[in-house]
Amino acid sequence: MTRKPIIQVRELSVGYGDVIILDRVSFDVYEGELFVILGGSGCGKSTLLKAMIGLIPPFSGQIIMDGDDLSIQDETNLQKVLRKIGVLYQGAALFGSMTVAENVALPIEEYTPLPRESISTLVRMKLGLVSLQGYENHFPSELSGGMKKRAGLARAMALNPKILFFDEPSAGLDPITSAELDDLILHLNRSLGTTMVIVTHELESIFAVAQRIIMLDKHSKGIIAEGDPRYLRDHSQNPFVKQFFNRRAIEEDLDTAGKDT
Amino acid sequence: MKIPETPTKAQYEISEAPQGAVILRICGNMDASNAGPMIQTLSARLREYAISSLTVDLEGVDYLDDFGALVLIELRKMATHGRAAFHIIHASDKIKDLLSILDFDSLDEQLPIQKKSSPSVFVHIGEATIQLVSDMKYVLSFIGSIIISLVHVCSKPRSLRKNDTLLYMQRVGVEGLPIVALISFLMGLIMAFMSSVQLQQFGANIYVASLVSLAMTRELGPIITAIIVAGRSGSAFAAEIGTMKISEEVDALFTMGFNPVLFLAVPKLIAAVIMVPILTLFSDLFAIMGGLLVGVSMLDLTVNSYIAQTIKTLSLFDVFWGVLKSGIFAALITLIGCLRGFQVRGGAASVGQATTSAVVSSIFMIILSDSIFSVILRYWG
CATH class of the missing domain: 3.30.750.24 (STAS domain)
Structure with missing residues (x-):
């Protein structure tokens, strides 16, 4: 694997209003990597993701996405940069008034000059990639949770983005569906070489897909661990990291127990 | 890639x-x-x-x-x-x-994707009829549950959510007052102005005061107020309940043992039925002030004579009749707004439809019930 960084986060501080959630965080994501952001509830995982996909402007610091600094772009340029990424939202965020095929075709129609017929062939290929052949004319409300996620993934991949972001891909899915989605993520990463950034706290998912992780912490408002999840599980000295990977409540402080699962 | x-x-x-x-x-x-x-x-x-x-x-x-x-x-x-x-x-x-x-x-050999076949006219008519019947049933059961909830509130006043009721009274009444006042004032002004052109020819300037006060208190005051409230608050009720419905908040209320109608609709209903008649009184007052402005500035009437003529024209019954009607309008607006909200299914588009339909059907029902009131008054009064 080439070790060329595709996302560089430098001294990033984000938050809402006066509250700082993450304080001067820096890390790199390399090209083609399966990168997982994890941490307990309320540690700023989702905030970090939102900052990386340009939904909330950072207080300070830089996010360099494939050579472009997100924080200094104006609206039009930002949208151009964002075309390099795809996002699978937690609830899949499919448009309820459109069929699955129309959802996937929307970005393709907007940004490529392909004729209609070719677009429908392409949409069929995309849906085939996520094993949703035959569901073109279904509406999102007619799909199950796992199918919605896969359709959302097909839409996120519509323009073959360099980087795919996943917000809690296994949230709300049963273990089997969730494992299938993990397999699909691995498969797409291998066959297409897309860089994937996943926010999750599902331990099994983490061990199944992650090549490298960063773990965020609520108290230090920053990264407390970085590296291979299996190595961290077995060798980390940090008590929070240990507890997280071994799925144990914080014993000395029962009031806050549960936040690490 | x-x-x-x-x-x-x-x-x-x-x-x-x-x-x-x-x-x-x-x-x-x-x-x-x-x-x-x-x-x-x-x-x-x-x-x-x-x-x-x-x-x-x-x-x-x-x-x-x-x-x-x-x-x-x-x-x-x-x-x-x-x-x-x-x-x-x-x-x-x-x-x-x-x-x-x-x-x-x-990839080429794949069959063309099956399009859902569009049903014939008869199927459409049949479906629409069945839909209509089930809608009517729903409306009836909704009105029933509102009545049951109201009875429940009367027997156990503690079950009414007082803070919510006060909040909606503020939203519907206090926050709606400026626009109601402004529009009524302008309506009074326009009416006085238009009628003065005709009445001046007969030297009947003083009857401008009678016309404005009678028309506003009996008909236009309640109707204008109700239409403004339907646009401001009826739509808001539908959107609020509809959004709660799709984000499963209504289900949460139900499983927590609350009656969603009692919890969501009754405070709105009570707030509207109290506040809309008060708004109507303000509307009457501001319209008369609009007429007064035209009377004094353009028709050489004195303030005293205008007010005296207004008092002479209006009977207490006229004011009471207008206020009574506005109370009924308020109940209609809230019932329709909440009903449309509870009928929301699916996603964001459905909330939009419910909001539109709440305003349109409220305005229709306001006008329809007003004509019924006119007929009643004609044969009974």
């Missing part, structure tokens, strides 16, 4: 062997940035040849994604359409892998 910032150019070269065997060599990238133009130019170029077999040589292709595969599919379609053979040669292992993942060989 990536989209380069600047479209990468793919090179192609077409050579023709004897008997129409055409070889197409492609070099460079085949991706999202150039698939569209490539399909166009290649199909235009290949049309010049009488093809008996088309061979695509991918030796020089550095990168191919599913958009590239689409180009190949279009080429294959063209070839098979002219009954020519189609081959791909010198594809790298990576490209072969991708094509097999995409199910390249069988």
